[in-house]
Amino acid sequence: MSLKLLLNGSRGRMGIAISAIAQDNNAEIVSACDAGDDPRANIDACEAIIDFSFHEVTASIAALAVEKNLPLVIGTTGHTAEEKAQILSTVDGKIPVVWAGNYSVGVNTLNYLTRKAATILGEQYEPEVLEMHHHHKKDAPSGTAERLIEILKDSYQLADEQVVHGREGLVGARPRKEIGVHAIRGGDIVGEHTVYFCGDGERIELTHRATDRKIFAQGAVRAAQWAVGKTPGVYNMEDVLGLVD
Ligand SMILES: NC(=O)C1=CN([C@@H]2O[C@H](COP(=O)(O)OP(=O)(O)OC[C@H]3O[C@@H](n4cnc5c(N)ncnc54)[C@H](OP(=O)(O)O)[C@@H]3O)[C@@H](O)[C@H]2O)C=CC1
Numbered sequence: 160m161s162l163k164l165l166l167n168g169s170r171g172r173m174g175i176a177i178s179a180i181a182q183d184n185n186a187e188i189v190s191a192c193d194a195g196d197d198p199r200a201n202i203d204a205c206e207a208i209i210d211f212s213f214h215e216v217t218a219s220i221a222a223l224a225v226e227k228n229l230p231l232v233i234g235t236t237g238h239t240a241e242e243k244a245q246i247l248s249t250v251d252g253k254i255p256v257v258w259a260g261n262y263s264v265g266v267n268t269l270n271y272l273t274r275k276a277a278t279i280l281g282e283q284y285e286p287e288v289l290e291m292h293h294h295h296k297k298d299a300p301s302g303t304a305e306r307l308i309e310i311l312k313d314s315y316q317l318a319d320e321q322v323v324h325g326r327e328g329l330v331g332a333r334p335r336k337e338i339g340v341h342a343i344r345g346g347d348i349v350g351e352h353t354v355y356f357c358g359d360g361e362r363i364e365l366t367h368r369a370t371d372r373k374i375f376a377q378g379a380v381r382a383a384q385w386a387v388g389k390t391p392g393v394y395n396m397e398d399v400l401g402l403v404d
């Protein structure tokens with residue numbers, strides 16, 4: 160049985176990628192929505208909502224998902240701290256939500272490996288994160304990088320102030336307890352993420368390169384199918400893939 164979806168952001172790069180893979184992945188877009196459209200237009204025919212739109216829009220889609228008791232997959236990135244809090248308080252304990260900055264199997268494996276590597280390597284290895292995206296991307300760092308930073312902060316027990324975005328000028332020697340984050344924008348790069356663990360005499364680099372948006376699209380549809388019937392709560396793609404230790 161194909162899952163009937165409301166797709167918010169249907170004419171964007173990700174919306175087009177999801178429409179292209181839906182049928183082969185047991186899903187059907189029964190309501191397609193973009194800026195200026197009414198997301199309620201065919202909502203009663205929908206069994207789940209997928210949002211790949213813009214950070215300012217997700218909170219209202221979350222409210223609609225709660226009102227209609229529909230599972231929600233959030234792919235949009237770039238939310239402010241206030242927007243994140245609003246979305247969380249809207250959905251909290253009411254509907255199943257999958258919220259991930261990256262729906263690819265590869266990046267979620269990278270998340271898992273990053274946690275493992277940090278545990279093995281410890282504080283003698285200094286972590287840095289590099290992300291690269293196409294010139295249309297509006298937010299930085301990427302949602303994927305935000306998750307990698309969260310994992311590293313947790314593993315190294317670091318605070319927000321110890322995350323440094325880019326470096327410029329006389330910044331001094333790198334403190335041992337720091338995570339450097341760097342964003343490259345240009346051309347048509349679909350999305351690349353590297354976590355560096357820089358040690359004394361050696362360096363480990365864990366890299367994921369996306370070459371086709373279908374990997375995010377397939378993951379998002381998989382997440383929507385997984386969310387149907389789940390206990391209300393906020394899950395991530397690592398939960399969907401069973402990658403949590
Ligand atoms: N989690 C993941 O795996 C991934 C996440 N992303 C994230 O997904 C988001 C979308 O990316 P991408 O498709 O490249 O971006 P695009 O800019 O190509 O598409 C965004 C879409 O959202 C629509 N939109 C804007 N405002 C509204 C609104 N008020 N209501 C409904 N739709 C609206 C736009 O419509 P219009 O053109 O009419 O304004 C457009 O169709 C970004 O935040 C990106 O970072 C991207 C790839 C993977």
Ligand SMILES: O=C(O)C1=N[C@H](C(=O)O)C[C@H](O)C1
Nearest residue numbers: 236260261296301302303350
């Ligand atoms: O905007 C994009 O294109 C992407 N956004 C996501 C992010 O912010 O991490 C995922 C992917 O890297 C592509």
